[in-house]
Amino acid sequence: MMEKKPIVTLDEAYRRCLRCGLCDASCPVYRESLIESDSPRGRVALIKALAEDSLEPTPRYADRIYRCTLCAACGEICPSGVEMETLLLGARKELAEQGLLAPATQRLADSLLTAHNISGESNVRRLIWTENMERPPSGVGRERAEIAYFVGCVSSFFPQSYSIPQALAHIMDVAGADYALLGREEWCCGYPLLASGMAEQATETMAHNVARVKAMGVQTLITSCPSCYYMWRTEYPEHLGELGIRVLHATEWLDEALAAGQIRLRPLAERVTYHDPCDLGRKSGLYEPPRRVLQQVPGLELVEMAEHHANALCCGGGGNLESHDAALTTALAARRVAQAREVDAQWLVSACQQCKRTLASAGRRQSKGGAGGRLRVLDVVELIERQMETE
Ligand code: SF4
Numbered sequence: 042m043m044e045k046k047p048i049v050t051l052d053e054a055y056r057r058c059l060r061c062g063l064c065d066a067s068c069p070v071y072r073e074s075l076i077e078s079d080s081p082r083g084r085v086a087l088i089k090a091l092a093e094d095s096l097e098p099t100p101r102y103a104d105r106i107y108r109c110t111l112c113a114a115c116g117e118i119c120p121s122g123v124e125m126e127t128l129l130l131g132a133r134k135e136l137a138e139q140g141l142l143a144p145a146t147q148r149l150a151d152s153l154l155t156a157h158n159i160s161g162e163s164n165v166r167r168l169i170w171t172e173n174m175e176r177p178p179s180g181v182g183r184e185r186a187e188i189a190y191f192v193g194c195v196s197s198f199f200p201q202s203y204s205i206p207q208a209l210a211h212i213m214d215v216a217g218a219d220y221a222l223l224g225r226e227e228w229c230c231g232y233p234l235l236a237s238g239m240a241e242q243a244t245e246t247m248a249h250n251v252a253r254v255k256a257m258g259v260q261t262l263i264t265s266c267p268s269c270y271y272m273w274r275t276e277y278p279e280h281l282g283e284l285g286i287r288v289l290h291a292t293e294w295l296d297e298a299l300a301a302g303q304i305r306l307r308p309l310a311e312r313v314t315y316h317d318p319c320d321l322g323r324k325s326g327l328y329e330p331p332r333r334v335l336q337q338v339p340g341l342e343l344v345e346m347a348e349h350h351a352n353a354l355c356c357g358g359g360g361n362l363e364s365h366d367a368a369l370t371t372a373l374a375a376r377r378v379a380q381a382r383e384v385d386a387q388w389l390v391s392a393c394q395q396c397k398r399t400l401a402s403a404g405r406r407q408s409k410g411g412a413g414g415r416l417r418v419l420d421v422v423e424l425i426e427r428q429m430e431t432e
Pocket residue numbers: 057058059060061062063064065081082085118119120121122123
C-alpha cells in the first residue's frame with residue numbers, strides 16, 4: 042500500500058464541526074437510511090478517523106464516502122461553515138490513489154480517461170442527437186461563432202436526454218443565435234473526475250475544452266447541464282485562471298432572449314412546479330432565471346414544493362451516486378417526486394438532464410405502482426420549445 046498522505050487538516054475536518062447534528066435532517070441520504078455514517082456529521086467523523094489513522098481505508102469505508110450526492114444541502118444549514126464537498130473530495134482523492142474506487146466508479150473513470158465521455162462510446166458520436174431532427178441545427182460543423190453550446194455527456198450519449206439539446210438548438214435557430222457545437226472536440230467537462238477525487242486528470246480535460254472553445258473565437262458559452270455550468274463558472278477559473286468567456290446556463294440565455302423579444306410563447310394552462318438542480322441552485326446561486334422563464338408562459342401557474350430554492354431536496358442523481366448505488370438514487374428521486382405530487386403539480390420541470398432522468402423514472406415507477414396520477418417530467422428548455430411560436 043502506498044504511503045498515506047493527510048487528506049485534510051484536522052482544522053478543516055473536525056475542529057470546525059460542533060457535532061450538533063443540525064445537518065442530519067438536511068441530508069437526503071441520511072433521511073433515506075437513518076444511518077449515522079450516512080449523515081454529514083458522521084462523514085466528518087469518518088474523515089477525521091482516517092486522517093488520524095484510527096480507521097483503515099477499506100472498501101466498506103469507501104462505500105460510506107461515495108454514498109453522497111455532493112448536493113451541498115448540509116453546507117446551507119451548518120452553523121460552522123463545514124465544507125463537506127472539500128472534505129469529501131479530499132477523502133475521495135485519497136481513496137482513488139489507494140485503488141479504492143468502487144468498481145462502477147472505476148469503470149466511469151476509465152471511460153472518461155480513454156473516451157473523454159461518461160458513456161465510453163467513441164467521442165465522434167457526440168452529435169448523434171442531431172441526426173433525427175427535422176432540420177440539422179445551424180451550429181453543426183461551424184468552426185467559429187459568437188456562442189458555443191457545450192452540450193455535456195448525458196445529453197450527447199443518453200437517448201432519453203437527446204430531446205434537451207434538440208430543443209435548445211431549435212430555439213437558438215428560431216431566435217437567430219450565432220452559435221457552434223463542438224462535436225467530437227467537446228470532452229467531458231471534468232466534473233465526474235473531480236467528484237471521484239481525480240482533480241489532476243479533471244484539469245487536463247478542462248484545459249482541452251478551454252483551448253477548443255478559445256480557438257473558435259467564442260465570447261459566450263452556454264450549457265444546458267448544471268454540472269457543466271458549475272464547472273465552467275467556478276472550477277475552470279479556479280484551476281486555469283480567468284477564461285475571458287461569458288458563461289451562461291441555458292435558462293439565463295432563455296431569460297435574456299425572451300426579454301429581447303427573440304422568442305414568443307403560446308399559453309399553457311397547467312400547474313407547474315420547479316425542481317432546483319443542486320449544481321445550479323445551491324452551488325451556483327442561480328434560482329430566479331428558470332422561474333422567470335417559466336412565468337413568461339401565459340397561463341402557467343408556478344407552485345413551489347415544500348423544499349425549494351436553497352433548501353431544495355436533491356433528486357439523487359449527483360456526485361456520481363447513481364454509478365455507485367443506483368437503488369439509492371431511485372429512492373431519493375421518489376421522495377422528490379412525492380413532494381411534487383403533494384402540491385398537485387401536473388408538470389415537474391427541472392433545468393438539468395440528470396434531474397429529468399432520475400425524476401422521470403421515479404415518476405413512472407410511482408404511476409405504475411398506483412401512487413398518484415400522471416406527472417409530466419421535463420426540462421425548462423423542452424417546455425419553452427413546446428410553447429414557442431415558430432411563425
Ligand atoms: S451542522 Fe456543521 S457543525 Fe453541526 S454536525 Fe453538521 S457539519 Fe458539524
